[in-house]
Amino acid sequence: MNTIKELYAYRQMIASLVKKDLRGRYKGSVLGFLWTFINPLLQLVVYTVVFSYILKANIDRYYLYLFVALIPWIFFSSALTVGASSVVAQKDLIKKIYFPRMVIPISYVTSCFVNMLLCFIVIFAVILFTGAGLNPLALLTLPIVMAVEYVMALGIALIASAVTVYFRDLEHILGIISMMWMYMTPIMYDKSIVPERLLPVFNLNPMTHVIECYRTVLYNKAVPDLSTLLFAAGLGAALLVVGCLVFNKLQRHFAEEL
Amino acid sequence: MAQNEIAIDVNNITKSFKVFLDKGSQLKERLLFRKRSRYEERKVLRGISFQVKKGEAIGLIGHNGCGKSTTLKLLTKIMYPDSGTITMKGRVSSLIELGAGFHPDMSGRENIYTNASIFGLTKKEIDARLNDIVSFSELEEFIDNPVRTYSSGMYMRLAFSVAINVDADILLIDEILAVGDANFQAKCFNKLREIKAHGTTIVIVSHSLGQIEQICDRSIWIHEGLIRAEGPPKEIDLEYLDFMGQKLQESTRKELEEKQPEEQEDSGAENEPEEEESPEEKKRWGSGAARIKRIKAYASDGAEQRIFRTGESILFRLDYSVKEKVPDAVFGIGIFNRDGVQCYGTNTRIDKLPEFSLEKSGTAEISLDRVELLPGEYLIDFAIETGDGIPVDYFREAYKIEMISNTGDVGVARIAHKWNF
Numbered sequence: 300m301n302t303i304k305e306l307y308a309y310r311q312m313i314a315s316l317v318k319k320d321l322r323g324r325y326k327g328s329v330l331g332f333l334w335t336f337i338n339p340l341l342q343l344v345v346y347t348v349v350f351s352y353i354l355k356a357n358i359d360r361y362y363l364y365l366f367v368a369l370i371p372w373i374f375f376s377s378a379l380t381v382g383a384s385s386v387v388a389q390k391d392l393i394k395k396i397y398f399p400r401m402v403i404p405i406s407y408v409t410s411c412f413v414n415m416l417l418c419f420i421v422i423f424a425v426i427l428f429t430g431a432g433l434n435p436l437a438l439l440t441l442p443i444v445m446a447v448e449y450v451m452a453l454g455i456a457l458i459a460s461a462v463t464v465y466f467r468d469l470e471h472i473l474g475i476i477s478m479m480w481m482y483m484t485p486i487m488y489d490k491s492i493v494p495e496r497l498l499p500v501f502n503l504n505p506m507t508h509v510i511e512c513y514r515t516v517l518y519n520k521a522v523p524d525l526s527t528l529l530f531a532a533g534l535g536a537a538l539l540v541v542g543c544l545v546f547n548k549l550q551r552h553f554a555e556e557l
Numbered sequence: 558m559a560q561n562e563i564a565i566d567v568n569n570i571t572k573s574f575k576v577f578l579d580k581g582s583q584l585k586e587r588l589l590f591r592k593r594s595r596y597e598e599r600k601v602l603r604g605i606s607f608q609v610k611k612g613e614a615i616g617l618i619g620h621n622g623c624g625k626s627t628t629l630k631l632l633t634k635i636m637y638p639d640s641g642t643i644t645m646k647g648r649v650s651s652l653i654e655l656g657a658g659f660h661p662d663m664s665g666r667e668n669i670y671t672n673a674s675i676f677g678l679t680k681k682e683i684d685a686r687l688n689d690i691v692s693f694s695e696l697e698e699f700i701d702n703p704v705r706t707y708s709s710g711m712y713m714r715l716a717f718s719v720a721i722n723v724d725a726d727i728l729l730i731d732e733i734l735a736v737g738d739a740n741f742q743a744k745c746f747n748k749l750r751e752i753k754a755h756g757t758t759i760v761i762v763s764h765s766l767g768q769i770e771q772i773c774d775r776s777i778w779i780h781e782g783l784i785r786a787e788g789p790p791k792e793i794d795l796e797y798l799d800f801m802g803q804k805l806q807e808s809t810r811k812e813l814e815e816k817q818p819e820e821q822e823d824s825g826a827e828n829e830p831e832e833e834e835s836p837e838e839k840k841r842w843g844s845g846a847a848r849i850k851r852i853k854a855y856a857s858d859g860a861e862q863r864i865f866r867t868g869e870s871i872l873f874r875l876d877y878s879v880k881e882k883v884p885d886a887v888f889g890i891g892i893f894n895r896d897g898v899q900c901y902g903t904n905t906r907i908d909k910l911p912e913f914s915l916e917k918s919g920t921a922e923i924s925l926d927r928v929e930l931l932p933g934e935y936l937i938d939f940a941i942e943t944g945d946g947i948p949v950d951y952f953r954e955a956y957k958i959e960m961i962s963n964t965g966d967v968g969v970a971r972i973a974h975k976w977n978f
Contacts, residue, residue: 311674311683319660319671395654397634398675551637554630555574 302547305399312398316406321413335414336421339373350487358489360518363431366422367517368486368510371445374415375452375506376477378408382456383463384470390557400550401543404460408453415445422517434520444512444523447532451505454538461549464556484510505534563646564727564758565609565632570641571782572627573600601627603782604641611646611726614759616769616790618797619779620804625762628779629653629731632760647726647758650676655716661705665696668704669719676723686722693748694718695741714741721748728752730761746771766794770965798963840955843948846881847915847941852956867931867962867971872924875939877915877950885912885944888921893936893954900930900969904942912944929971932962 306313325334343366351361358364385407386393386400393400426433463469484506485493493501501507508531512523576597601624609615617625630636631643633651658675659668669690673683691700694714696707704712721728728749749772753759763769769776769790776793778786786793855872856862865871873890889904905913937956941949964971 305677308677308679309674311670311679312677314680315671315674319663323660392657392675394635396651396657396675397649398677554636 302399302401302543306401306405309399309402312402313406313409316402317410317413320407320410324410335417339370339418340421342373343369346487356488360429360431363425363429364514364518365487366425367513370415370418370422371448371510371513372481372484372486372506373418374411375448375455375509376481377414378411378452378456379459379477380470380473381411382407382452383459383473385456386460386464386553387467387470387557394554394557400553401457401546404456404546405453407460408449408456411452412445412449426517432520433517434522437516437520437522440512440522440528441516443528444509444516444531447512447528447535448509450539451509451531451535454535454540454542457539457542457546461546464549464553480504480506486510505531505538508534562611563608564611564613565607565646565760566642566644567605567607567628567632568642568644569604569606570602570628570631570638570643571600571604572602572624572631572636572638573598575599601782602631602638605779605782605784606641607777607784607787609758609760611758612753612756613775614753614761614773615775615777616766616773617760617762617777617779618764618766618769618794619785620801623779624782625779626731629729629760629762633729645727648677648723649727649729650720650723650725651729651731652717652720653729653731655713655720659704659712659716662703664703665694665700665707665715666691668715672716672719673723676720676725678723686724690718690722693722693744710741717745721745721752725757727758727760730759730763766790766798766965770794795963798961801961840953841951843941843950844943846883846949847877847879847886848950849875849877849939849941849952849955850918851876852939854956854958863957864959864961865928867960867964868927868929870924870926871928871958872922873937873939873956875921875923876918877921877941878918879915883913883915883941883943883949886915886949887912887942887944887946888923889938889940889942890923891938891940892930893938894930894969895934895936898969900935902938904940906944915941928960929973930960931966931968931971932960934959 325331328334330337343362346365346369347362350356350365351358382404385403389403392398393403423433425431459469459473483500484504485501490501490507490511508527512528512531515521515523576599605624605628607615617628619625627636629651630653631638632645633649633653634643658671660671663671666687669687670680670683673686673690674680678686691697694711694717696711696715699707699711704715707715730749746768749759753772759772761769761773773790775787776790776797777784778793778797786796853861853874854863854865855874856865857870857872875888887904887906889902891902892900894900935958936954937958938951938953939955940951942951943949
């Protein structure tokens, strides 16, 4: 409870860190902020070429099918990998001055989240130009889906960032983990083609449900299944609670370990 | 009012650090060399308790490594104690790391916002303080320039202005009053007094006892992780200085004893024709007809030492050797402080002594009565010249002494004085 109050008091710090991160990320590059959009678009092109011309997924409007899942996934995986090294990256600050340590992973995850929101502009543009159309009622649930994903990403980032301080290898291991995780989540393919035996694994993967929800709203133009959404929300909340507990326990010795 | 309210309550805190001899933080190292990650546990704090009343200012003193900075870090909550509790009431601001989070490419104004937000200020609160911060830093003209264009003095001024304008209830300060020029320092000092008058509790860690005496109501002397003494700064600081002075003398004496055998060897090599080319040589020049072999300093009681109290007498004894006869030798001495300022210099010619004829090895002495040099290190040059001023053996920085004192007066040397009213 105290933590929440304190974090609220430090909201300006979170805001300014987010701003600094967003502004500083592409500093010095020619295209600058445009990279926020170019990067996912290029990934989209690669995957679309592979899966609609080479591997032939046979999905209608595959680019859109993939795009609405890929952008949320990029947010999640960058929250995981960038978030993990966030505390270590700010060690100078942590060693020298007091502030609630959670501010750091929170602001990193938030900045990744803002990035995703910006990418959604591109998603909507694509939907608009291709005439795919939208369902306004379904769209109303989109913020909820996003919030659930944010909570989930934050929970994971809290754990990863705190553990990385004590165990630096995690940063590198996470690259592989996040790739494995991507292929274990129905992003580039449909869940229906997953072999029966593997389904339990997919169902336990919190991101499966989140991605499904995004896809239902933006691709199928339907209101997501309430049970799927609730299940995802439950998993997200659990992750966040565990994340907070782990982080709070580990943060006591940050200054000495860094 | 609530004048006796306790702002900081430190209750029996201990802290130890693991000093790893060989630490592996990678998985491979952890698994393979489990037994190898040995460490020593160093107890820095062994149970410290004190309370600070609201509006009180205290100074933590002690020699390096005694645990005073660790105590301050525990107070800021950068680290946590192993046992014991710390309770602090109100918003805490620390002048420990100035300019935390400054971004060189952002303007001074933007950095004020970033930096102040790290102290837990909201945008509204920063808006309200912005004018005070800018005017205190005296950087009005430059406030919209990127911070990388600032000089280091300007940088520190800006950082200090932010930290001091946080309006904290508790202010923690670690050796920061060395900010900017003398004018700005004075300004900081006045600001600190003003803040204190407004009821802010202040904890200062400093080596400058003078600063502590000017601001603090109480000094706490931490020694080897325990509180050794606490009380009015004037008394505690004196006690501490006396203790430190004695300790320094002891350690120098020990050092000298250890060095003795080496020096004996040196003098054994005295008669060898080719002198060794040591790095010392660059600080030394002259014809080499005569050479200063050894220098020693003695206190008035005859004890050999390198540390003297301001006002004590010092006797220097120079042993010299002669290779070729110097018929018209002049001896000289020069005393320099750490900034390279010559504090005093004279020679036997200036003092109208007859020239010496150096024929064989011997000893020269100069005794300085009541050396009123203020605390600090002093380097001493000794020289032998001919009557025409041609150096025979000019030895720069031949000897080092340290002056100590428990009076807080400042400058180069003490001038005897008295006040009349």
